[in-house]
Each structure stands twice: as C-alpha cells, then as structure tokens.
Amino acid sequence: MKKLKFYLSLLFALLVLSGQAQTPKRIISLAPSLTKSLYMLGAEDLLVGCTSFCTLQDPDDAEVVASAVKVNLEKAMMLKPDLVLTSSLTSPETTRTFEKLGVETMYFPYPKSYEEMCQYLLRLGEKIGRKELAEKLVKESRARLAKVMATVPKTDHKPRVFMQIGANPLFTVVPNTFMQDFIDFSACENIAGDLEIGSITREGVLVRNPDVIFVILMGSLSADEKDKWESYKSLNAVKNKKIFVLDSEKTCSPTPLDFVDALEQMIGLIYN
Template sequence: MRFASLLVRSALLIIACVGAPAPASAEPVVVRDDLGRTHAFAAPPERLVSISPALTEALFALGLDDAVVGVSDFCDFPAAARAKPKVGGVTPNIEVIVGLRPDLVLGTGGIGMREFAARMDRLGIPALGFEPNSIDAVFERILRLGEITGRRERAQKLVERLRNRLDTVTGRRPPGLPPRVLYLVDEDPYITVGAGSFLYDVLIKAGAQPFDGGTTAYPRIGMEAIVGFDPEVMFFADDTPDGGERRLPAWRRWNAISAVRSGRLYAIPRGLVNRPGPRIVDAVEMIASKLHVSHDLSVPGHPPFP
C-alpha cells in the first residue's frame, strides 16, 4: 500500500512537471541608435568591438573588459584598452573586425559611421552609432549600453554617481554673471563649439558663458569674432600641461582680449574633454576649477580628475 501511494505521488509529480508551462523568455532589448537604425537583441552580445574612444571607456566602466575584443587606434583609456586588438583609426579595417567575430560593433553617429554600419549589415554584423549632443544624452547612452549588454543595474548606479557629482559642481558655482569663455578645439582654422555639441553643455554646466556659435556643433570663427566676444577665459585642446602658457606670447598682439591681458589661457586634455563618455563630469570639474579659482568645487570622496 505504501509502495502504491509512492507510485501515485511520483506520477502526479511527473505530470505536474510536464504539464507546467515553460517560464516566459525575456523580451528582446530593442535599441534605436543616433543613425535612426533599430536592432533587437535577444541576448546580451558577448563579443564587442568599439571604434569610439568614448564608448570604449563606457564599456570598461560597465565592467565589460573581457567582452571587448577590439578597439580603434584612438582608444587609449583606461590603460587596459591599449592592450586590446586594434581595428584601425579613422577608417576601420573591415577584415580585422570580421576576423574578431564580434556580435556588436559600436561607433559614433557621423556620416562615415552610416556607411560603415551599412557594410556591417551586409556582413551580418550588428553595428550601432551614438552621437550625444548634451551631458544628459551621454548619460542616456550609457544607460542604453547597460540595457544592451545586460548591465542595466551597473549602468544605473554609474549614471547616478555621475549625476550626483555634476549636481555638486553646479550647486557650488559662485553667484553673478558667468565668465565669457572661448574653447578652441582647433586653431588652424579657429574652430569652437556651438549649441549642437555636447561640449557646449560641458561649458554651461561648468559655469561658463560660451561663445554663441549658433546650432552648428563646431563652427569656424575668425579673429574679428573672437575679439568682439572678448573672452575672459580661453581653453585650448592640448594634451601638454603648459599648452596655455606656451600660447600666450603668440596671443600677446591681441591684448584687447581680456583673457590675454589676464593670462587666463588654459590647455585641457583633448582625450578627456572631447569624449562624450563616463569621464565627462571630470571635464566639467576640470573646467570649473579653472573658471572659479576662489571657490571649492571639489566633490567629497571623489579622486581628482586624471
């Protein structure tokens, strides 16, 4: 009798297991990039190639070091990125990329990326392009990367920390009119930043009144416009610490410019400031420290920017 009861219970258990509905599979993650392209990911990609230094930094910040199988020649941060296989510079090497067998390639959102993504399509390799034009857009792209790669929670925590640091800087800016600031990303010809660039937002958040270059992301300007704007502080994209001091003698003939008279010409590392990635708040902090030298804009518990 006991044996029969055991058989009945076992049979019922088997029937229950067989008849139980299978757990619902996770919905695919559908992503629309800044090229207007849409891709659905049924599972997080496991082999990533990044041809954007900013996106490479974001992938490493999300703990995806091992998933990154290739990067561009310009991807030099963090240090571990330099050891990754290189896939070319301005023009990515398609053959090398295909040989790395990626299941996702990430790049910027420019015209060249559109053509590159179309070539990847023909090879059956998903490619996405991201081109944020503000700090909020940078944060949103990091969250989107977290969704794609299965690192949603880590991305949310990262963005939360970045927002807190940004709020600290903006909350400690001194009262009064912000100083007039000109940031030259290039000097032959002179090219600055406009409202269509994330760098314009970086300057605003740091407490600057940037040169009004209109909606063009990177407008060319002449010396007449620079003198007319009369910047009180000037920044130059330059990876050498004394870049501002070295430029001062050449600018002395433009002594009508307030920044030249006061010697407030500063070099800022292009590898830090010109990348819309997770170090963008470091850029805001660095610029703010130069603009508001008499105010403590440091963030408690956060190490200095690189």
C-alpha cells in the same frame, strides 16, 4: 493545471535563454568614449577591437582595427564580432557592410548634451547585460554633477568663454552640443553662442574678447595655440591670466563621469 505550470515554466526558461543568447560576447568599439564606457561597465573582457584613438588599460585588451574614420573590415571580421559600436564618424557604408555580413551594429551619434551622454551609457549597459551597474554609475554622476554645479559662485556677471577645439582651421564650441553644457553648467556665456557651426576666425575671437580661453587640442598643438593667444595683450583672457589647456580626451570624448571631472576642473579654473 500542472501541465499549464510546466509550459509556463518552460516558456520562461526559453525567454531567459533567448535573452542570454542575445548578450554580445565579442564587441568592436569604433569610438574612444564607447571604449571607455565598456571599461566603466566592467566589460573589457568583451572588447576585441577598437580604434587607434581608443585608450586601452592593457594593449592586449583589443586589436586596433580602425583609425578615427576608416575601418579595416577584413581585420575586423577576423575577430568574429557579434556587436559593433558605431559613432557619427563611422561611415554608413561601413555600417551596412557589417550588417550584410551578419554582425549587429549599435549607433551612438555625437551626444548633444550631458543628459544624452547618460542615456547612451544606460543603453549600452542594458545591451551588454550591465544594466544595474550603468544605472548606478549614471545616478552617481548626476549626484556629483549637482554638487559640482553648486560650487559656482553667485554673481551677476557671466564670464565670457571661448573654447577652442580646432586649430587649422580655428574651430569652437557652439550651442546644441554637449560641450555647450560645460559652459552653461559653469554659469558662463559662450562667445560663439550665436553661431550655428563652429568655424571662427582669430580676428572674430579678438573682436568678441573672451574673459576665459580653454584650448582643447591634441599633442603639442595646445601649447602652441596657448602661446599665440597670450601674444594678444589686449585680450581680457590675457589680462586675467585665464588661458588654459584642457585634456582633449576627457573633454571631447567623455563618459558621464569624465564630463563631471572636466566640468569641476573648468569651474575651478574660471573662478579661482
């Protein structure tokens, strides 16, 4: 019996050590939302590389090893990563190269919903040994989401919304994307709800005549596009003075916490 207890204790210890060995110590993140998630999970000390679009709390936290789509593999491998977080913008060839070089990769496709976003944070938290914190953050985010959604006025009229996320060509939000959740959770109607892809013409927007327009672009493009829309005096959004610019990083590459922040802002702008 004593020998059995000894071997069971030894086996348990080996399993614990094995789990610890698998916890990554040097992570490269190839998506701004994943980089933000690492910060949220208190794992910035594990971050060694990121993209030029990632926002770092300290420039010394990580080396820039990629643009939005292209990775400098030589520079990345010099950082000796043991885990690379990839996204829909990461080419399959890049992923295969990392794996051939013995580096584990973890794929996070563009989330299709707020709930999927939460699952990504839970998955990442478990992988890097921050499972309990990830669960806590998701629970808090869901609770706050419910409170924010409860502030939406009860009305028979659903405001018709256009969300612009591209300028040349014009691009918008369509169903089966997490950004559609912004519209649904605000009790609004997407003027592009019948489209399968986000490409739309300016004339198409004018014909659909939205009550509210959100412009979500990078840099000065947002202000330029806002000015263009305001020149169409017959638009309901112009008459209603409901054309707004939103933060592209918080809205287009959000974590579950960012998502609720952006949603709260949108609801306030739509109904106030």
